[in-house]
Amino acid sequence: MDEVRCDVLVIGAGPAGSACAMTLAARGCAVVMVDQHTFPRDKVCGDALIPDAIQALRRLGVLEQVLAEAWKPQQVRCIAPSGRSVDFGATLAVLPRRRLDLLLVEAAINRGARFLSGLRFVQPVEAAAVGGRVVGADFQPSDQRNAHLHPVERVRARHTVLATGASTASLLAAGMATRREASAMAARLYVQWDSRRNDHDTASQGGALQVIWNKGLSPGYGWIFPGPRGVYNLGVGTFQSQPNADPKARNLREMFTGFVAGNAVAHRLLQEGSVLGRLKGAPLRSTLGGARWWRPGMLVCGEAAGSTYDFTGEGIGKALETGMLAAEAIVAGMSRQGAGEDPGPAYAASLEGLQTRFELYQRGNLINRSPWIAEVLVGLARASPRLRTRMGLLLEEKITPDALLSAMGLLRMMCARNLQG
Numbered sequence: 001m002d003e004v005r006c007d008v009l010v011i012g013a014g015p016a017g018s019a020c021a022m023t024l025a026a027r028g029c030a031v032v033m034v035d036q037h038t039f040p041r042d043k044v045c046g047d048a049l050i051p052d053a054i055q056a057l058r059r060l061g062v063l064e065q066v067l068a069e070a071w072k073p074q075q076v077r078c079i080a081p082s083g084r085s086v087d088f089g090a091t092l093a094v095l096p097r098r099r100l101d102l103l104l105v106e107a108a109i110n111r112g113a114r115f116l117s118g119l120r121f122v123q124p125v126e127a128a129a130v131g132g133r134v135v136g137a138d139f140q141p142s143d144q145r146n147a148h149l150h151p152v153e154r155v156r157a158r159h160t161v162l163a164t165g166a167s168t169a170s171l172l173a174a175g176m177a178t179r180r181e182a183s184a185m186a187a188r189l190y191v192q193w194d195s196r197r198n199d200h201d202t203a204s205q206g207g208a209l210q211v212i213w214n215k216g217l218s219p220g221y222g223w224i225f226p227g228p229r230g231v232y233n234l235g236v237g238t239f240q241s242q243p244n245a246d247p248k249a250r251n252l253r254e255m256f257t258g259f260v261a262g263n264a265v266a267h268r269l270l271q272e273g274s275v276l277g278r279l280k281g282a283p284l285r286s287t288l289g290g291a292r293w294w295r296p297g298m299l300v301c302g303e304a305a306g307s308t309y310d311f312t313g314e315g316i317g318k319a320l321e322t323g324m325l326a327a328e329a330i331v332a333g334m335s336r337q338g339a340g341e342d343p344g345p346a347y348a349a350s351l352e353g354l355q356t357r358f359e360l361y362q363r364g365n366l367i368n369r370s371p372w373i374a375e376v377l378v379g380l381a382r383a384s385p386r387l388r389t390r391m392g393l394l395l396e397e398k399i400t401p402d403a404l405l406s407a408m409g410l411l412r413m414m415c416a417r418n419l420q421g
């Protein structure tokens with residue numbers, strides 16, 4: 001058995017794992033990050049970077065590099081069931097995950113992290129002598145044809161961070177899953193618009209991130225996100241946060257077909273553009289639930305800890321943020337007690353600080369379930385520059401969604417509209 005030793009083992013090299021490894025390596029920790037894939041690798045995603053992601057990338061010192069390659073929309077366009085829409089401004093970017101995640105992994109390596117790819121996490125290594133504390137993990141080559149060459153690779157570490165995304169199997173193997181089911185399912189398709197055509201702007205409707213609600217998409221939404229070099233990311237997601245609701249119950253392919261048939265921009269993109277690859281779906285884990293956040297020797301961050309927002313399905317920003325929080329808790333624990341205080345409780349406290357916002361986004365799911373609310377909001381926002389500003393501030397995380405989404409808030413908005421009208 002091959003054995004590697006380090007201060008911190010990070011399992012998973014998505015945004016959460018890379019942000020964690022980057023932060024730790026920059027603080028002088030010996031970090032080994034392991035992923036089942038070799039990079040660049042694809043990740044099914046809408047590829048949109050909303051303000052929390054932009055902010056986190058800035059803190060990590062990689063924003064300039066990301067923006068140099070990204071498409072930079074200026075607006076989000078919300079489209080109600082009637083087809084009426086409203087735009088509001090925010091700091092946004094779109095970069096395919098194949099490229100974004102590679103940039104992040106490279107940044108972690110440049111800061112001193114060691115990256116082992118093509119190895120699948122099998123199980124944690126537990127030290128019976130210290131109450132089953134996690135002291136590393138065992139891996140197998142992802143490509144089973146090489147399994148006989150390296151039967152098991154063991155990484156021993158003082159701390160292990162699990163950042164394996166929405167994979168329930170990894171959470172179960174680590175003994176951290178509290179819920180098997182995903183919170184949501186979503187699917188996306190890339191379409192290439194001929195960049196030599198001078199009507200790129202017409203096709204992209206001004207280049208905004210378009211989010212579409214209607215009854216056919218409920219309890220979810222559709223999106224059209226323009227990306228760099230005329231490649232569009234089109235998709236649908238279905239969100240269910242009621243306990244026991246199975247998000248897979250909706251057929252994403254049928255949902256996507258209905259979406260394209262009912263949306264003129266999506267329809268035109270598919271008719272006149274070239275489809276790249278096929279429609280691909282993936283689960284999402286949200287509400288900061290579905291997993292234990294820590295156990296002695298192990299922290300869970302990113303989507304593995306449910307760090308994707310309900311309602312919008314945005315998760316890159318909070319994956320980066322929770323990765324940094326895990327790293328900070330580890331560094332603080334090490335400096336407090338030389339040999340290392342368990343960072344679990346401090347990390348859990350920092351996640352609790354995010355919980356109110358996650359609960360509010362969970363309530364926002366009401367819009368996905370009842371698209372008429374989107375109709376009301378769009379109607380009100382079209383008439384109210386103040387509301388449009390507030391929608392931008394909400395996305396920038398400068399205000400919380402409760403003012404926009406509470407029943408009383410909606411009632412007040414409807415009354416105000418009636419008084420105005």
Ligand SMILES: Cc1cc2nc3c(=O)[nH]c(=O)nc-3n(C[C@H](O)[C@H](O)[C@H](O)COP(=O)(O)OP(=O)(O)OC[C@H]3O[C@@H](n4cnc5c(N)ncnc54)[C@H](O)[C@@H]3O)c2cc1C
Nearest residue numbers: 012014015016036045046047048121165186302303315316
């Ligand atoms: C269709 C769709 C659209 C989305 N659109 C957006 C969007 O537009 N904007 C946004 O912000 N968010 C979006 N999200 C959510 C976003 O993709 C996630 O929140 C984000 O990827 C979470 O990052 P992560 O690092 O926690 O996990 P991931 O990005 O999933 O990374 C986990 C890593 O762990 C590795 N791994 C898993 N299991 C193992 C194992 N056993 N051994 C070794 N390695 C392993 C994987 O290979 C992967 O590299 C979307 C999600 C979906 C499904």
